[in-house]
Amino acid sequence: MLDERKLAVLRAIVEDYVSTNEPVGSKALAERHNLKVSPATVRNDMAALEEDGYITQPHTSAGRVPTDKGYRLFVDRLSQVKPLSGAERRAIETFLAGAVDLDDVVTRTVRLLAQLTRQVAVVQYPTLTRSTVRHVELVPLSDRRVMLVLITNTGRVEQRVVELPEVVEESRVAHLRAVLNACLDGCGLSTVPELVADLPERLAPEDRPTAATILSVLLETLVERHDEKIVFAGAANLAGADFSVGLRDVLEALEEQVVLMRLLGETSTDTPSALTVRIGSENPYLRGTSVVATGYGSGDNQLARLGVLGPTRMDYPVTMGAVRAVARYVSQILAAS
Amino acid sequence: MLDERKLAVLRAIVEDYVSTNEPVGSKALAERHNLKVSPATVRNDMAALEEDGYITQPHTSAGRVPTDKGYRLFVDRLSQVKPLSGAERRAIETFLAGAVDLDDVVTRTVRLLAQLTRQVAVVQYPTLTRSTVRHVELVPLSDRRVMLVLITNTGRVEQRVVELPEVVEESRVAHLRAVLNACLDGCGLSTVPELVADLPERLAPEDRPTAATILSVLLETLVERHDEKIVFAGAANLAGADFSVGLRDVLEALEEQVVLMRLLGETSTDTPSALTVRIGSENPYLRGTSVVATGYGSGDNQLARLGVLGPTRMDYPVTMGAVRAVARYVSQILAAS
DNA sequence: CTTGGCACTCGGGAACACAGAGTGCTAGAC
DNA sequence: GTCTAGCACTCTGTGTTCCCGAGTGCCAAG
Numbered sequence: 001m002l003d004e005r006k007l008a009v010l011r012a013i014v015e016d017y018v019s020t021n022e023p024v025g026s027k028a029l030a031e032r033h034n035l036k037v038s039p040a041t042v043r044n045d046m047a048a049l050e051e052d053g054y055i056t057q058p059h060t061s062a063g064r065v066p067t068d069k070g071y072r073l074f075v076d077r078l079s080q081v082k083p084l085s086g087a088e089r090r091a092i093e094t095f096l097a098g099a100v101d102l103d104d105v106v107t108r109t110v111r112l113l114a115q116l117t118r119q120v121a122v123v124q125y126p127t128l129t130r131s132t133v134r135h136v137e138l139v140p141l142s143d144r145r146v147m148l149v150l151i152t153n154t155g156r157v158e159q160r161v162v163e164l165p166e167v168v169e170e171s172r173v174a175h176l177r178a179v180l181n182a183c184l185d186g187c188g189l190s191t192v193p194e195l196v197a198d199l200p201e202r203l204a205p206e207d208r209p210t211a212a213t214i215l216s217v218l219l220e221t222l223v224e225r226h227d228e229k230i231v232f233a234g235a236a237n238l239a240g241a242d243f244s245v246g247l248r249d250v251l252e253a254l255e256e257q258v259v260l261m262r263l264l265g266e267t268s269t270d271t272p273s274a275l276t277v278r279i280g281s282e283n284p285y286l287r288g289t290s291v292v293a294t295g296y297g298s299g300d301n302q303l304a305r306l307g308v309l310g311p312t313r314m315d316y317p318v319t320m321g322a323v324r325a326v327a328r329y330v331s332q333i334l335a336a337s
Numbered sequence: 338m339l340d341e342r343k344l345a346v347l348r349a350i351v352e353d354y355v356s357t358n359e360p361v362g363s364k365a366l367a368e369r370h371n372l373k374v375s376p377a378t379v380r381n382d383m384a385a386l387e388e389d390g391y392i393t394q395p396h397t398s399a400g401r402v403p404t405d406k407g408y409r410l411f412v413d414r415l416s417q418v419k420p421l422s423g424a425e426r427r428a429i430e431t432f433l434a435g436a437v438d439l440d441d442v443v444t445r446t447v448r449l450l451a452q453l454t455r456q457v458a459v460v461q462y463p464t465l466t467r468s469t470v471r472h473v474e475l476v477p478l479s480d481r482r483v484m485l486v487l488i489t490n491t492g493r494v495e496q497r498v499v500e501l502p503e504v505v506e507e508s509r510v511a512h513l514r515a516v517l518n519a520c521l522d523g524c525g526l527s528t529v530p531e532l533v534a535d536l537p538e539r540l541a542p543e544d545r546p547t548a549a550t551i552l553s554v555l556l557e558t559l560v561e562r563h564d565e566k567i568v569f570a571g572a573a574n575l576a577g578a579d580f581s582v583g584l585r586d587v588l589e590a591l592e593e594q595v596v597l598m599r600l601l602g603e604t605s606t607d608t609p610s611a612l613t614v615r616i617g618s619e620n621p622y623l624r625g626t627s628v629v630a631t632g633y634g635s636g637d638n639q640l641a642r643l644g645v646l647g648p649t650r651m652d653y654p655v656t657m658g659a660v661r662a663v664a665r666y667v668s669q670i671l672a673a674s
Numbered sequence: 675c676t677t678g679g680c681a682c683t684c685g686g687g688a689a690c691a692c693a694g695a696g697t698g699c700t701a702g703a704c
Numbered sequence: 705g706t707c708t709a710g711c712a713c714t715c716t717g718t719g720t721t722c723c724c725g726a727g728t729g730c731c732a733a734g
Contacts, residue, residue, distance in 0.1 A: 025696050038708050043697070061696045061715040101498055135476045139488055149494060151476055151484060157496045159488075161438055233592055235572055239585030248576035255448075255570055362727050375677055380728070398683050398727045677734075683727090690720080697715095703708075 002052070008035065009045045010054055011078040014066050018315050023063030068280035068312065071290075075277050075316050082317040084325050088116065092329050099333065102126070102156050106231060109306065109330050114234025116322040119310035120250075122260055125229040126297060126304045126334065131156065133184045133192065138177040138214070143167045148217055152189065162217045165209045176211060179203065193219055230260045234308075241311045244280075244288030250309075253286050264293045264305040273327070275320050280312040288312060292319050296327035298335030306330070339389070345372065346382045347391055348415040351403050355652050360400030405617035405649065408627075412614050412653050419654040421662050425453065429666050436670065439463070439493050443568060446643065446667050451571025453659040456647035457587075459597055462566040463634060463641045463671065468493065470521045470529065475514040475551070480504045485554055489526065499554045502546045513548060516540065530556055567597045571645075578648045581617075581625030587646075590623050601630050601642040610664070612657050617649040625649060629656050633664035635672030643667070 012033040016024040026039040026046060035042065046064055049055045054070035057063065066074065084092075095112055099105040106123055113121035131152040139147040144167055150158040179202075183195055196215050200208045232254050243250060253259045262285045265276055278291045286309075293307025307323055349370040353361040363376040363383060372379065383401055386392045391407035394400065403411065421429075432449055436442040443460055450458035468489040476484040481504055487495040516539075520532055533552050537545045569591050580587060590596045599622045602613050615628045629651075630644025644660055 023696090027696075039696095040708055040710090041706085044707085047698080057697085059715060061713085063696065101496055103496075134478070134484070135474070137472070137474055137486070137488075139472045141471070141490070147471075147488060149474070149486065149488065151474075151486065151496075153478070157486060157494060159438055159440075159494045236585050236588035236592065239583065239588060246576065248573050251573035251576060255573065360727090364727080376727095377677055377679090378675085381676085384729080394728085396684060399685075400727070675734105677732100679731090679733100680729105682729085685724105685726095687722105687724090689722085692718090692720105694717095695715090697713080699711090699713105701708105701710090704706085 002048075005035070005037070006045045006049060007073075007078060008033075009042060010049055010066070010070060011074060013046075013049075013055055013064055014070065014074045014078070017065055018313055021313065023058055023065050025063035028063075068282060071279045071312060071316070072282070075279070075320075079317045081275070081324060082321040084116075084321055089325065092116075092326060096329055096333050105330065105333060109326060110231050110233040113306065113308060113322065113326050114232075114237065116326065117308045117310070117319050118234075118237050119308040119314070119319065120232055120234045120237060120254065121306070121308050122230060122232045122254075122264060122293075123306040124261070124264060124304040125231075126156070131189050133187050133189065136177065136180045136184055136218075138173050138180070140168075140170050140173050143169075146173055146214070148214060148221070150218070150221065158221050160217050160221050162214050165213055168210050172207060172210070176203075176207065176214065180214075189222060192222060230257050230264070232260065237310075243311055245286065250286065250289060254309075259285055263291050263309060264307055265291070275324060276307070277316065277320070290314050290316075292316070292323050294323055294327045296331045296334075298331050339385075342372070342374070343382045343386060344410075344415060345370075346379060347386055347403070347407060348411060350383075350386075350392055350401055351407065351411045351415070354402055355650055358650065360395055360402050362400035365400075405619060408616045408649065408653070409619070412616070412657075416654045418612070418661060419658040421453075421658055426662065429453075429663060433666055433670050442667065442670060446663060447568050447570040450643065450645060450659065450663050451574065453663065454645045454647070454656050455571075455574050456645040456651070456656065457569055457571045457574060457591065458643070458645050459567060459569045459591075459601060459630075460643040461598070461601060461641040462568075463493070468526050470524050470526065473514065473517045473521055473555075475510050475517070477505075477507050477510050480506075483510055483551070485551060485558070487555070487558065495558050497554050497558050499551050502550055505547050509544060509547070513540075513544065513551065517551075526559060529559060567594050567601070569597065574647075580648055582623065587623065587626060591646075596622055600628050600646060601644055602628070612661060613644070614653065614657070627651050627653075629653070629660050631660055631664045633668045633671075635668050 009029065012029055012035070013024050016029065016032065026042040029035070030037065030039045030042050046055065049070070050057070050064065053067055054073060055064040056067050058065060092112060096105065096108055099108050102125075106125055110121045110123040113123070133150065134153045135151040137149040137151070139149065141147055141161065144164045146162050146164065146168075148160045148162050179199070183199060184192060187195055196218070199215065200211045203211055235251065235254065238247060238250060253263070263283065265278065273295055276291070276293045280290060281287050283289065283291060288311075289309055290312050291307055291309050293305055295305050297304060306327055308319060310319070346366065349366055349372070350361050353366065353369065363379040366372070367374065367376045367379050383392065386407070387394070387401065390404055391410060392401040393404050395402060429449060433442065433445055436445050439462075443462055447458045447460040450460070470487065471490045472488040474486040474488070476486065478484055478498065481501045483499050483501065483505075485497045485499050516536070520536060521529060524532055533555070536552065537548045540548055572588065572591065575584060575587060590600070600620065602615065610632055613628070613630045617627060618624050620626065620628060625648075626646055627649050628644055628646050630642050632642050634641060643664055645656060647656070
């Protein structure tokens with residue numbers, strides 16, 4: 001059904017359309033790509049491709065435009081991920097190397113990715129799941145409030161103010177802190193809930209309500225902040241692009257953490273570093289846009305996801321190359337720190 | 338030159354134009370606002386106003402549109418800040434009261450302001466200047482790296498990884514931490530530089546290089562992070578609006594901290610809670626947009642700025658009311674915590 | 675100073691024609 | 705059977721023209 005030449009035609013259509021943003025006709029196609037066949041033959045192939053739903057024409061007597069299905073075939077079988085140039089790689093490396101802490105790594109990454117792809121970049125903060133507790137700090141703010149600070153080995157810091165059920169002296173806070181650190185230091189975050197389960201019982205009765213309050217906030221922090229924080233950059237790149245969905249909807253989605261999270265999608269557990277590409281209507285949350293994403297993180301410490309969002313009409317090979325490269329470099333940086 | 342009626346005409350033009358987004362003509366004006374004069378008279382006034390540069394006409398034989406100068410006069414002399422409705426106030430209060438930490442306060446504030454004004458909201462993080470040190474923590478990450486965590490009384494947490502010039506044992510880190518806390522606890526952030534100036538000399542010689550490194554990072558943190566962090570929300574509200582400058586430029590400015598900072602402007606030291614309004618070309622950094630901003634923070638603890646950015650054609654009284662109200666509520670919340 | 679009247683200007687929409695790109699189809703060539 | 709050339713057809717987008725109406729500026733009278 002789809003012989004070699006028809007695939008070549010589809011590839012040519014996608015490439016031309018992506019670069020010119022205009023429906024591509026049979027004549028131009030036969031000329032620009034040396035297909036060694038006449039426009040008429042190309043037209044026949046086009047008719048077949050349209051029959052199968054890979055391309056479509058905006059109106060009778062206009063050129064053809066790839067459908068989502070067409071892009072899908074292109075991405076799966078007709079294109080190769082395009083590696084970055086040496087200059088680009090060096091730029092990435094030096095730019096990311098300058099980061100001073102986790103926040104900075106994430107901020108730099110998302111900006112970098114936006115600039116490289118000229119799309120909107122989205123980066124999820126590394127989750128706490130695989131991290132371990134480096135230190136727990138309790139800082140008295142007033143006699144009924146303490147600040148709980150949780151520092152992990154990945155350099156992440158979580159903070160929460162805890163309202164205490166009763167007035168607590170500083171010495172008792174210090175005691176609790178010591179107990180907490182003795183109990184949790186170096187332990188994986190995922191094991192924290194079980195580790196603290198029986199903690200109140202091991203304390204003096206008068207400390208239990210306070211301890212319980214603090215622990216509940218601690219657990220809340222672990223669960224809620226788990227993998228919620230997501231940042232984006234490069235919204236300015238949306239200005240030129242045209243989506244089938246309104247620009248307003250895209251901007252709204254970007255500011256909605258939950259939607260962003262869904263857009264990035266789940267990391268497949270078996271091949272976490274594989275590139276995920278969702279094209280147009282394949283994406284149930286924001287149609288008319290495409291998302292190229294991947295997991296990142298060091299080795300067995302698969303942490304989070306990053307990617308870019310753009311119009312369906314996107315240069316997939318280049319974008320995929322950039323996303324993959326950035327993910328690798330960030331993973332390296334994180335592994336080193 | 339500008340008698341009472343001419344001012345009334347200008348006010349009417351601004352109000353009509355803001356609500357309809359269409360150049361307003363003499364006839365419609367004389368009807369809608371009961372000016373008790375004929376269109377011809379209004380025309381004469383309009384001619385005078387145009388002569389003085391308060392209004393202009395897009396083309397011959399079209400209605401008039403306010404100029405930046407016209408909006409300025411309107412804001413300064415012809416309008417009253419419009420207070421929020423009771424329902425809106427209650428909504429603000431409950432929404433802000435749910436915040437769990439400083440990050441959360443800022444995030445909620447910026448979203449709230451964006452929603453209330455239907456513009457882009459911009460909020461600067463409270464600066465550290467007036468804050469005091471609550472606690473300094475040094476957490477060993479490896480034998481040549483420690484994490485420096487600075488906790489302030491406003492609930493802000495700054496963290497930085499410090500690369501040490503030599504291998505340092507944990508006990509020495511603990512010692513340094515104790516010294517640092519003894520020295521800085523409760524002190525104003527602005528006094529930190531002088532307080533630590535002679536600190537290395539008071540330590541054992543072998544501790545001095547390490548201490549110097551850590552202190553330099555600490556000072557860097559204070560200076561660099563001083564008042565740089567700015568967040569925005571409501572970019573989706575830009576979708577409908579039309580700026581004389583391109584949408585792309587606005588989005589780019591929003592992602593550039595430095596530009597945002599300049600847009601918000603300086604807090605005037607004598608009346609920090611005054612509303613600042615910059616209209617169109619008055620704003621050297623991003624022409625074609627208006628900014629309504631104010632300082633916020635509790636009492637003598639004037640901390641930072643917040644505001645909104647929108648098209649020059651903006652409902653100034655309502656926007657000013659919202660900005661002022663939100664600033665007050667946030668100040669309250671911050672004072673209470 | 676205000677008002678009614680009047681001639682004038684100009685933008686924007688409707689109607690129209692037209693060139694050009696692109697298509698589908700069919701008949702002939704390889 | 706597959707490819708090619710030719711041809712008639714169908715659109716969109718663009719340029720032109722025309723006209724309506726909103727709005728103006730000016731003038732003379734109240």
